[in-house]
Amino acid sequence: MPYDEFLERYKAAQRGWRLGAVDAAEALTALRGVVPEIEDARLRQTAEFLIERWAAQLSxxxxxxxxxxxxxxxxxxxxxxxxxxxxxxxxxxxxxxxxxxxxxxxxxxxxxxxxxxxxxxxxxxxxxxxxxx
Structure with missing residues (x-):
């Protein structure tokens, strides 16, 4: 999966969460599921960082x-x-x-x-x- 596609999914999930239309826990689980599909290892780390940052905000x-x-x-x-x-x-x-x-x-x-x-x-x-x- 191209990183740009992951990033679009991430942004859409965050927008939906802010609007109250998306459950953050479910969105984070789905995003974590696609991280291994990101082609570039460095960008996989960036994706993991974004997910963990969002998860930390939900604590x-x-x-x-x-x-x-x-x-x-x-x-x-x-x-x-x-x-x-x-x-x-x-x-x-x-x-x-x-x-x-x-x-x-x-x-x-x-x-x-x-x-x-x-x-x-x-x-x-x-x-x-x-x-x-």
Whole structure:
């Protein structure tokens, strides 16, 4: 099997999982089943890496960290207080999410967690502009 075909199957499975249409465990099992068919040994290793990375994201610990970080982000975005209070709350949220990201050694999970900081930082910057900081 050409690696490109595996990659298309992988991407389709991930899209389906994100949409709630695909069971991740079943998709991972199916993908693991086709890895031996990949012609290039180096690309087989890459495929195995992708599968293991996805599997790691499904672990209860990873899910708990993501849910905790999402709660922190939601609290940071509360629509209450004046501009300075909002900026302070957003900055606390960013620090909280960053702390959660440091709980894992998986760099892909870290990046996914830290991505939650981006909208908080943008919002904080807009509030800073309102108070002239």
């Amino acid at each position: 209860p610990d990873a899910r708990e960290r993501m849910e905790r970080a999402q709660r922190i982000a939601a609290e940071a975005e509360l629509d209450a207080g004046d501009a300075r209070e909002r900026v302070a709350r957003l900055e606390r949220g960013i620090r909280g999410i960053t702390a959660v990201s440091r709980e894992t050694r998986d760099e892909f999970e870290q990046h996914a967690l830290l991505a939650l900081n981006e909208p908080l930082a943008q919002l904080a910057n807009s509030w800073r502009a309102d108070v002239g900081e």
